Amino acid sequence: MRYDELxxxxxxxxxxxxxxxxxxxxxxxxxxxAAVTALNRDLPDFAVPAGPWQAGSDLDSRAFHVTGTVxxxxxxxxxxxxxFVDGQFQSSRCQVACTFGWNEYQSxxxxxxxxxxxxxxxxxxxxxxxxxxxxxxxxAQIAGTWTVRRWYWTHQATITAAEGSLVExxxxxSDG
Amino acid sequence: xxxxxxPSSGLGSVAIALRIVALIGIVVAATWAAHLIRDALDLTxxxxxxxxxxxxxxxxxxxxxxxxxLPFVPGAEIGIAMLTPFGAAIAPLIYAATVVSMMLAYGxxxxxxxxxxxxxxxxxxxxxxxxxxxxxxxxxxxxxxxMLLDGAxxxxxxLALRHRYLAxxxxxxxxxxxxxxxxxxxxxxxxxSGIFAPVxxxxxxxxxxxxxxxxxxxxxx
Numbered sequence: 001m002r003y004d005e006l007x008x009x010x011x012x013x014x015x016x017x018x019x020x021x022x023x024x025x026x027x028x029x030x031x032x033x034a035a036v037t038a039l040n041r042d043l044p045d046f047a048v049p050a051g052p053w054q055a056g057s058d059l060d061s062r063a064f065h066v067t068g069t070v071x072x073x074x075x076x077x078x079x080x081x082x083x084f085v086d087g088q089f090q091s092s093r094c095q096v097a098c099t100f101g102w103n104e105y106q107s108x109x110x111x112x113x114x115x116x117x118x119x120x121x122x123x124x125x126x127x128x129x130x131x132x133x134x135x136x137x138x139x140a141q142i143a144g145t146w147t148v149r150r151w152y153w154t155h156q157a158t159i160t161a162a163e164g165s166l167v168e169x170x171x172x173x174s175d176g
Numbered sequence: 177x178x179x180x181x182x183p184s185s186g187l188g189s190v191a192i193a194l195r196i197v198a199l200i201g202i203v204v205a206a207t208w209a210a211h212l213i214r215d216a217l218d219l220t221x222x223x224x225x226x227x228x229x230x231x232x233x234x235x236x237x238x239x240x241x242x243x244x245x246l247p248f249v250p251g252a253e254i255g256i257a258m259l260t261p262f263g264a265a266i267a268p269l270i271y272a273a274t275v276v277s278m279m280l281a282y283g284x285x286x287x288x289x290x291x292x293x294x295x296x297x298x299x300x301x302x303x304x305x306x307x308x309x310x311x312x313x314x315x316x317x318x319x320x321x322x323m324l325l326d327g328a329x330x331x332x333x334x335l336a337l338r339h340r341y342l343a344x345x346x347x348x349x350x351x352x353x354x355x356x357x358x359x360x361x362x363x364x365x366x367x368x369s370g371i372f373a374p375v376x377x378x379x380x381x382x383x384x385x386x387x388x389x390x391x392x393x394x395x396x397x
Contacts, residue, residue, distance in 0.1 A: 010286040017287055024283040032276040039268035039393075073220050097223035125227055148226050152233075153262075155221055 034153045043156045046130040046145040048117045054136045056105035058114045059084035063169045068162025077159055081171050082131070082142070089118040094129055098122035106132075112136050126150060135166070140164030198263070233258065233266065237273050244277035245284070247305035247361030250354055256388075264393050271389035274359075278348065278381045281360040285367020286374075290355075293368075305364075308357055313366055320369040341376050345384035359385075 063083040070077050080093035089105035105118035116133040121128050126149045133142040142162035146153045221229055236258050246253030255270045284293065290313045297306035312320045336343035344366055348359050356362065365382070366372045 017289065017292075020289045021283060024287060025280055028276050028279045028283065032272040035275075036268045039271075056236055065269045070220070070222075075220055078222065078224070090326045094223060098227075116193065120225070125223075125230075127223055127226070129223075148221075148223075151231060155226070155265060 033151065040152060040154055042149070043145075043147055043154050044117070045128055045147055046132060046143065046158070048116075048130065048132045051115055052108045053106040053115075053117065056084065056087050056089065056107040056116060056118075057075075058107040058109055059105070059135060060086060061169060062135075063167050063171060064135070064142075064164030065167045065171065066140065066142050066162050066164040068142060068159050071158035071160040071174060072156070077157070077162065081167060082133075082140075082164060083169060084116075085169070089116075089120070089131070091118075091120070091129070091131070094120060098125055098127055100127075101130070127143055136162075136164035140166075216390070233262075240270075241273050241277040241280065244274065244358075245281040245360045245363075246302065247281075247308055247357040247364055248302070248354065249360060250358060252359070259389070259392055264395070267389040267393035271386065271393075274379070274385045274389070275382050278359055278363045278385065279378060281330060281363035282367040282372070282374075282377055282381075285364040286370065286372075287367075290368060305357070305361065308361060308365070309368070312365060319373075320365055323365065337371075340371060341380040344372065345380045348381065348384045349387075376385070 013085055014147065059082065063081055065079065065081050067079045068077045069075070078093050080091045083090050083092070084105065085102070087104060088102040090102050091100065094100040100120045100122050103118055103120045105116050107116040109115075115133070116135070117130070117132045119130050126147070127146065129144060129146045131142065131144040133140050133144075140163065142159060142164055144159045144162075146157045146159070236254060240251055240254040240258070242251075243249045243254065252274075255274060259270055260267055288296070290309060294306050294309045294313065297309060312323055315323065344362070347353060347356075347362050353359065353362060355366065366377065
């Protein structure tokens with residue numbers, strides 16, 4: 001066998017080994033990722049009570065400054081202003097954190113109590129926030145969940161004991 | 177057994193019991209310290225911080241897989257450092273990363289020619305790892321495994337060869353195995369030996385590295 005044929009055979013063997021090693025690495029990584037995803041326990045979003053929900057309009061042109069607690073940690077949730085404009089809803093804190101934008105909300109009225117709900121998703125990250133609240137006069141009671149679903153974990157923060165007070169539309173929250 | 181040997185055997189049992197108690201004490205103290213550190217760090221994951229945390233976790237995982245797969249490089253600490261603040265939520269990722277890392281080291285040992293591996297480790301200036309491979313190069317396959325049990329009685333070596341997957345699982349878990357190459361070094365040698373089939377090796381490794389992440393996952397869940 002000539003030298004260049006021998007050299008070609010060596011190169012071919014090396015390439016095969018490299019390809020085999022790379023294929024093995026890809027298979028191992030894919031199996032690992034699949035196993036992690038399979039072990040990842042999902043957490044359900046906030047269960048919004050059933051009701052005669054309709055496209056929101058009952059709270060249009062109103063805004064509420066909201067403070068509350070994160071159930072899992074007991075820490076104060078970052079304060080936010082929930083705004084309602086033309087059937088659309090926005091949380092100022094969510095907007096700053098992940099540009100959630102404006103999202104449709106639903107509502108219904110039960111006597112003096114207005115119920116509302118909105119499900120918002122961040123376009124830049126796998127975040128889902130489900131809001132549910134009741135408004136009587138100028139006061140609001142708020143609940144909900146923020147859930148992040150990555151391939152390797154699902155993390156959730158539950159908003160609890162949150163109260164809102166009416167503020168002017170366009171009010172900004174402090175950085176606190 | 178002669179009567180002269182009995183007292184030392186009894187003393188040996190007491191010493192083993194004391195070591196186990198000391199080990200449990202260390203584990204309890206480490207757990208307590210981990211909780212203190214977690215509280216002090218106050219790593220509350222919120223929408224504003226989650227993406228940074230995600231990037232840090234991905235970077236940490238890549239570093240963990242890479243370092244743990246290298247012989248004589250202690251990488252387990254990164255895994256423990258990630259388990260400490262994030263607990264059960266991150267346990268499946270750490271577990272899978274550990275198995276992946278071990279299997280990558282095994283795959284490299286099994287597939288790459290030993291001379292190429294030695295050159296690669298020398299190029300990376302990993303002299304101890306290169307020396308390990310260099311020593312293993314002229315040996316027969318069984319002798320490469322026996323190399324990991326250097327100094328052990330021949331009966332122990334024979335037993336380890338007969339129950340090699342069990343021996344592999346035990347050696348990966350033995351505290352202080354960094355002296356013989358650490359998890360990465362052991363798996364590299366297992367691959368080089370050529371006497372470990374991929375699937376049983378995967379099963380052995382998956383079981384061997386499961387206790388800590390599984391305990392965190394179950395207790396934290």
